[in-house]
Amino acid sequence: MNENIFTTVCPGCSIACGMYIREKDDGTFDIDWRKDAVVNAGKLCRFGVRLSANLKNATSKVDGNEVELSDAVTAAGKAIGDGATFVSVGNTTCAEHLALMKLAESKGAVVNTGMGAFSSIPAECHPTMGVGIPFDAIESAKKIVLFIDPYEQYPLLVRRILAAKKNGATVTAVGWKAVSLADDNKTIDPANYESDLALDSDSVIIAELNPSTDPERVMVLLNLAKASGAAIMFMKPFVNAVGCDLASKKTEQKSLDQIIAEINDGSIKTLVCLDSDLIEIMPDETAVREALGKLDNLIAITSRASAIADVANIVVATEPLYKKAGTIVNAEGRALHNSGESTDGIDAIGAMMGQPVGMYDEIHATLLATLGIDEVDERVVPAYEKPEYKAMDANPTAEAVETALVYAGGPFFWTGMVDDNDFVEMNLDMVTANSLLKGIPAKITSDKGEVAVKYKVSDVAPGVVLSNAKLPMTTGMVTSVTVSR
Amino acid sequence: MDIGDCYVGWATDEDIRTRGASGGLVTAMLAAALEKGLVEAVVVLKKLGEFEAVPVVTSDPEEVKAAAGSMHSVPIVLSRYLDYGTKVALPAKPCDARSTLEQAKRGQVDIDTTYIVGLNCGGTMHPAVTREMLDVMYKLDPEDIEGEEIDKGKLIFETKDGEEHAIKIDELEEEGYGRRESCQYCAVNIPTMADIACGNWGVIGDLAGKGTFVEINTKKGIEILQNAIDAGAVEITPADDKGKAIRAKVDGAMMNVAAAANDKFLAPIEGSHLDYYMNALSDCINCGACKTVCPVCACGEGAKCTDFSSASDTYKMSLFHLVRFVHLMDSCIGCGQCTDVCPVDIPLTHIYQRFAVPMQEEFEYKPGMDMTTPPFFGVDLVEEGH
Numbered sequence: 001m002n003e004n005i006f007t008t009v010c011p012g013c014s015i016a017c018g019m020y021i022r023e024k025d026d027g028t029f030d031i032d033w034r035k036d037a038v039v040n041a042g043k044l045c046r047f048g049v050r051l052s053a054n055l056k057n058a059t060s061k062v063d064g065n066e067v068e069l070s071d072a073v074t075a076a077g078k079a080i081g082d083g084a085t086f087v088s089v090g091n092t093t094c095a096e097h098l099a100l101m102k103l104a105e106s107k108g109a110v111v112n113t114g115m116g117a118f119s120s121i122p123a124e125c126h127p128t129m130g131v132g133i134p135f136d137a138i139e140s141a142k143k144i145v146l147f148i149d150p151y152e153q154y155p156l157l158v159r160r161i162l163a164a165k166k167n168g169a170t171v172t173a174v175g176w177k178a179v180s181l182a183d184d185n186k187t188i189d190p191a192n193y194e195s196d197l198a199l200d201s202d203s204v205i206i207a208e209l210n211p212s213t214d215p216e217r218v219m220v221l222l223n224l225a226k227a228s229g230a231a232i233m234f235m236k237p238f239v240n241a242v243g244c245d246l247a248s249k250k251t252e253q254k255s256l257d258q259i260i261a262e263i264n265d266g267s268i269k270t271l272v273c274l275d276s277d278l279i280e281i282m283p284d285e286t287a288v289r290e291a292l293g294k295l296d297n298l299i300a301i302t303s304r305a306s307a308i309a310d311v312a313n314i315v316v317a318t319e320p321l322y323k324k325a326g327t328i329v330n331a332e333g334r335a336l337h338n339s340g341e342s343t344d345g346i347d348a349i350g351a352m353m354g355q356p357v358g359m360y361d362e363i364h365a366t367l368l369a370t371l372g373i374d375e376v377d378e379r380v381v382p383a384y385e386k387p388e389y390k391a392m393d394a395n396p397t398a399e400a401v402e403t404a405l406v407y408a409g410g411p412f413f414w415t416g417m418v419d420d421n422d423f424v425e426m427n428l429d430m431v432t433a434n435s436l437l438k439g440i441p442a443k444i445t446s447d448k449g450e451v452a453v454k455y456k457v458s459d460v461a462p463g464v465v466l467s468n469a470k471l472p473m474t475t476g477m478v479t480s481v482t483v484s485r
Numbered sequence: 486m487d488i489g490d491c492y493v494g495w496a497t498d499e500d501i502r503t504r505g506a507s508g509g510l511v512t513a514m515l516a517a518a519l520e521k522g523l524v525e526a527v528v529v530l531k532k533l534g535e536f537e538a539v540p541v542v543t544s545d546p547e548e549v550k551a552a553a554g555s556m557h558s559v560p561i562v563l564s565r566y567l568d569y570g571t572k573v574a575l576p577a578k579p580c581d582a583r584s585t586l587e588q589a590k591r592g593q594v595d596i597d598t599t600y601i602v603g604l605n606c607g608g609t610m611h612p613a614v615t616r617e618m619l620d621v622m623y624k625l626d627p628e629d630i631e632g633e634e635i636d637k638g639k640l641i642f643e644t645k646d647g648e649e650h651a652i653k654i655d656e657l658e659e660e661g662y663g664r665r666e667s668c669q670y671c672a673v674n675i676p677t678m679a680d681i682a683c684g685n686w687g688v689i690g691d692l693a694g695k696g697t698f699v700e701i702n703t704k705k706g707i708e709i710l711q712n713a714i715d716a717g718a719v720e721i722t723p724a725d726d727k728g729k730a731i732r733a734k735v736d737g738a739m740m741n742v743a744a745a746a747n748d749k750f751l752a753p754i755e756g757s758h759l760d761y762y763m764n765a766l767s768d769c770i771n772c773g774a775c776k777t778v779c780p781v782c783a784c785g786e787g788a789k790c791t792d793f794s795s796a797s798d799t800y801k802m803s804l805f806h807l808v809r810f811v812h813l814m815d816s817c818i819g820c821g822q823c824t825d826v827c828p829v830d831i832p833l834t835h836i837y838q839r840f841a842v843p844m845q846e847e848f849e850y851k852p853g854m855d856m857t858t859p860p861f862f863g864v865d866l867v868e869e870g871h
């Protein structure tokens with residue numbers, strides 16, 4: 001009676017909380033708390049706690065039929081020709097991402113990390129957009145401004161912000177919903193950020209960069225940081241988004257919207273997604289499914305059974321993240337070692353380009369060189385250069401709709417996993433204006449359709465219907481809707 | 486050998502004697518239990534670093550031997566890792582032992598096949614706090630630490646250069662470091678509810694530092710110790726009265742310290758109680774970790790606290806918490822696990838104890854102290870477990 005215990009990180013977001021996984025003989029697993037983990041002192045949010053109930057391993061398939069991994073790899077190797085498009089948003093190790101980059105290079109392509117904002121914003125800003133600041137620095141900030149809801153989106157930031165408050169920091173939240181830890185919850189016109197927020201070099205700005213983030217909005221925040229001298233941190237929804245971005249630097253990338261558009265216009269025929277489920281990641285699930293259906297070849301190299309595995313022509317099922325040999329780089333830029341030793345995923349990608357097994361060591365050395373470190377030590381955040389950048393002209397898209405359904409995001413949202421989140425939130429004015437009754441679902445209607453959903457009264461901005469679960473009638477992260485009884 | 490007998494014992498194997506705490510008796514006893522087939526498995530803490538260890542359930546005696554030595558910076562309750570029906574032994578701090586008994590009363594642990602090797606405990610520390618404490622109070626690099634022990638009220642760290650660095654625990658706790666809050670007010674230091682209670686208190690004279698004081702509490706206690714003696718793994722000698730008296734005195738002194746901490750930390754709430762609880766719980770992110778990690782909760786997935794609660798129908802103080810505060814009044818042992826894992830640092834153990842202590846006093850029920858008194862909330866052992 002001996003157990004397999006892995007020291008790993010939670011795959012839920014770019015905080016990358018340390019945890020143990022105890023794997024049983026039948027392949028099922030339990031999570032356990034790693035109290036000595038530097039990132040989270042062993043604490044986990046609901047996503048991490050419920051991981052074993054939600055994470056299911058994928059099965060290799062070709063044209064819907066279950067096959068051996070080697071057969072799926074052979075089929076993928078044949079299907080991936082020149083002109084294929086590659087996506088890896090950062091849900092796997094740096095090593096696997098680098099292996100995919102090699103495969104993409106061999107086909108004259110690059111790997112797209114899906115963060116469209118990187119392509120639209122000058123390269124000199126990328127280091128600041130990519131790597132955040134050590135979480136300790138949040139605790140010592142004098143002023144924190146939140147453009148995220150930490151409770152929903154990045155739960156393990158809450159304790160850092162509370163610690164900062166204990167140390168005397170003031171917290172301002174600029175978001176869709178009032179957050180209880182903020183001293184001040186505000187709605188501010190981006191044009192007035194600088195004057196209203198009055199930040200300085202002891203301040204920290206916490207925002208999010210996800211595949212749907214408006215680049216103009218990122219620019220406004222970068223301008224704010226530059227003008228005030230405040231540190232800025234863009235959290236990312238994917239565990240290793242930062243590592244994958246660092247590995248992919250200097251390559252021209254397409255946004256996910258662009259990729260979908262090119263599938264629709266027929267210029268992309270083969271799409272290879274490495275642990276990147278566009279059905280889950282993109283807000284308009286129907287549109288994504290339609291587009292993916294037009295591909296000649298959809299190849300999902302995936303460690304978990306997610307929606308894309310049901311529609312892909314070829315599913316190359318790799319080992320779960322906790323078993324993989326490799327490194328994860330979290331939002332701080334901290335390199336975290338996975339105790340797993342399996343290189344099955346890397347070897348599978350290698351085999352698709354005719355490489356013999358055993359690429360891991362070479363790839364890992366490349367990663368260390370990219371990070372400028374000799375070894376992975378979770379207690380030391382590598383030094384990252386963040387060059388000065390120029391202020392930019394930025395005009396964020398005004399979300400000027402009377403009533404909008406807004407996705408807050410969060411680990412369950414980005415992974416399409418089930419949670420106790422089958423309700424929307426709206427403020428009391430909206431509830432009374434639409435004569436909603438307690439216990440009777442609200443009808444939310446868009447151009448695309450209607451759903452009846454439970455609602456909860458919260459301190460949400462006027463006109464906003466906030467949701468953490470994906471609803472079928474949405475067209476984007478913000479969708480114009482009407483509410484009725 | 487009889488119930489109530491006290492001995493001082495040590496491992497015969499020199500390596501275990503040197504690496505294990507106080508002569509390595511506990512390690513030798515657990516390894517011998519596996520080697521001689523008394524148990525199928527042992528739950529131990531597998532050391533991964535100076536402040537990090539992970540519980541493993543093993544049938545490999547070498548893994549048990551490798552786990553020798555105490556780790557005060559690994560505050561984990563091991564009873565959660567017990568599997569019903571497996572013949573198993575576990576080293577048990579009082580909270581490990583008490584939660585094992587509470588689980589047994591709820592049909593989750595088979596007490597007849599579980600050998601509880603009790604360890605005296607003066608408290609444990611959270612590894613993150615320990616690291617900060619080393620930096621701030623000891624001015625030491627945590628990576629430079631090679632061992633630690635508690636002796637005569639001092640917490641002593643040994644660095645790789647062989648130097649010892651000691652600070653009084655009182656002094657550390659005044660600065661907010663040292664033992665976890667729940668350990669500071671825990672008044673159970675000797676696990677009298679375990680099959681056998683082991684520790685270094687009361688080991689005097691030539692054997693000081695080289696032997697473990699052992700008190701036999703049950704027939705299983707006799708079995709596991711006798712098994713180790715028969716295997717040639719341990720040797721014992723009767724404890725003398727002076728040693729017994731010293732042990733009782735240390736225990737008494739620790740209880741007084743705990744009582745003072747209890748008065749300090751669990752002082753009556755000032756002002757509105759509702760405000761107190763709403764503020765304390767307002768940052769809850771509904772993760773459920775406190776339930777998952779609770780070593781006395783036997784409810785599993787379909788629990789009252791989760792069934793009654795939903796994120797869509799809650800305001801600051803969720804039904805989840807309210808149900809749990811009440812439901813655990815008869816079983817909360819104040820082990821501190823819920824506080825340790827709370828992602829927003831709510832002092833949950835503290836709150837549970839505010840509910841549990843007065844009720845446990847009223848019902849004259851101290852959970853996990855023996856198998857004879859049933860909990861005051863009804864449990865249907867057939868439906869809830871085995």
Ligand code: SF4
Nearest residue numbers: 010012013017045048
């Ligand atoms: S989802 Fe993010 S915050 Fe939650 S446990 Fe996982 S890594 Fe930590």
